[in-house]
Amino acid sequence: MCAVVNVGSAWAQSVNFHADVAPIIYQECTACHRIGEIGPMPFTAYDEVAAYGEFIAYVTSIGYMPPWSPDPDYSHFVGEKTLSPTEIQTLADWVAAGKPEGNPADNPGLPDFPDGSQIGVPDAVLSMPEPYLHEGDMTDQYQVFVLPTDFGEDVSIRALEVQTGNGNVAHHAILGLDISGTADLLDAADPEPGYESFGGFGFSAESSFFGAWVPGALPVDYPAGIGRIIPEGADLLMQMHYGPSAIDESDLSEVNVFFSEAPIEREVVTAIMGPQFLPVPFVLPPGEVSAFHGTMPVPTDVSLLNIAPHCHLIGASWKVYATSPNALDTIPLISIPEWDFNWQGFFTFPYLTKVPGGYTLHAEATYDNTSANPYNPSDPPEWVYFGEGTEDEMFFVFIDVVAYEEGDELIALGPTDDGCPEDLSGDGMVGVSDVLLLLSDFGCQSACDADMNGDDQVTVSDVLLILGSFGGSCA
Numbered sequence: 001m002c003a004v005v006n007v008g009s010a011w012a013q014s015v016n017f018h019a020d021v022a023p024i025i026y027q028e029c030t031a032c033h034r035i036g037e038i039g040p041m042p043f044t045a046y047d048e049v050a051a052y053g054e055f056i057a058y059v060t061s062i063g064y065m066p067p068w069s070p071d072p073d074y075s076h077f078v079g080e081k082t083l084s085p086t087e088i089q090t091l092a093d094w095v096a097a098g099k100p101e102g103n104p105a106d107n108p109g110l111p112d113f114p115d116g117s118q119i120g121v122p123d124a125v126l127s128m129p130e131p132y133l134h135e136g137d138m139t140d141q142y143q144v145f146v147l148p149t150d151f152g153e154d155v156s157i158r159a160l161e162v163q164t165g166n167g168n169v170a171h172h173a174i175l176g177l178d179i180s181g182t183a184d185l186l187d188a189a190d191p192e193p194g195y196e197s198f199g200g201f202g203f204s205a206e207s208s209f210f211g212a213w214v215p216g217a218l219p220v221d222y223p224a225g226i227g228r229i230i231p232e233g234a235d236l237l238m239q240m241h242y243g244p245s246a247i248d249e250s251d252l253s254e255v256n257v258f259f260s261e262a263p264i265e266r267e268v269v270t271a272i273m274g275p276q277f278l279p280v281p282f283v284l285p286p287g288e289v290s291a292f293h294g295t296m297p298v299p300t301d302v303s304l305l306n307i308a309p310h311c312h313l314i315g316a317s318w319k320v321y322a323t324s325p326n327a328l329d330t331i332p333l334i335s336i337p338e339w340d341f342n343w344q345g346f347f348t349f350p351y352l353t354k355v356p357g358g359y360t361l362h363a364e365a366t367y368d369n370t371s372a373n374p375y376n377p378s379d380p381p382e383w384v385y386f387g388e389g390t391e392d393e394m395f396f397v398f399i400d401v402v403a404y405e406e407g408d409e410l411i412a413l414g415p416t417d418d419g420c421p422e423d424l425s426g427d428g429m430v431g432v433s434d435v436l437l438l439l440s441d442f443g444c445q446s447a448c449d450a451d452m453n454g455d456d457q458v459t460v461s462d463v464l465l466i467l468g469s470f471g472g473s474c475a
């Protein structure tokens, strides 16, 4: 153990930008923090990162950056953006050591950020009909654009990918589908391109959520045989959230549509837990924190693809899980301890997740309608009811499901990085830095980053595993 401690402190002293900090920042931050993207300052070189070193150590220590609201100790999702305690410590150690630069030869280089689609050549591209001008008055804007599909028939799709036109202001987007023509009417009534709508698409949620986009995220690409149908003549709806800007910015965003090659055997449907599943009326008195607990029966075996709790600015937390009839089994689905309206997302499970028929789905949400909630739109707080407006609230959980089939648990929904757990530093190789990271996590008992064999602890067997692949490449 003595040797382990010594290595640990020597490691802390030798932390430098190119070898230790750049791999973390480039992987976890630069997708948003580069010119033309939503992050307010670029992190693409030593000088840029060093200039904000203290601020970076701070925002990572409190979990504010990278933005990721689900609790990674409760459940996991594709594209999880969280830093491990070791990574947070590395950033803090680097700042404490005076932000040494190190040897540029150790820099892993910037990741490849493709300009076009991240998943291939789209079968169709649906574009906003005209550019939208987002005024430079430092306010947020939520604008829904109606994208007619005109495919002439029902089409089966395996992926939708939002391609934003102006990354400086495109904060996030949600996608929906309208077969009623309502969105067209709302669009016609608003003089601007598209129409303004804060919470969702401005009308019944029945046909709504179809996906979401945040900067740097990979689109969901359904496994073979699974897909969604866009009915003939439907409109795709894209609600863009434009972040505050000091100068006028224009945007023309597009949605890349990928058709399913094989026929769809299982159609994705969206199960919606709404306020009708609550035992009490949905009303939020001023000055109070209110808690709600909805339950919804699961009639038959299903496999879950993704989940999206949805509320507005007064929402404070979510927990969604399923329980067996005898209450002995609980399947954790998502916990969002601090709801952040700005970073709401559609969270995709790493693998299809089975919930057996007969189970009960639970959604617990809390709302902070006090003046202590900095996002409360009313000061002093007012009575809040269910609705679409900024000052209204919502209680929805959208869950995309398919009928369960044997073996679904093995079907991955995103890239799996189980292939090279030994590559702890994420530099594509198993080397000294990985051994040092492992040693600094040695003895860890739960949620351990350096746990390679999945037994929830870091022991000699993990050391042997890493030594066994030492010098190997993970490409």
Ligand code: HEC
Pocket: 025, 028, 029, 030, 031, 032, 033, 038, 039, 040, 052, 055, 056, 059, 060, 065, 066, 067, 081, 083, 214, 215, 216, 342
């Ligand atoms: C998904 C996009 C995204 C990622 C990934 C991301 N950021 Fe940010 N960051 C933002 C946005 C947008 C802001 C502006 C404030 C806001 O909207 O929350 C911001 C603000 C910041 C700020 C300024 C905070 C402030 O209050 O002004 C710092 C510092 C920062 N980010 C550091 C990081 C670091 C370090 C990482 C990686 C560990 C990271 N960010 C990852 C989008 C991102």
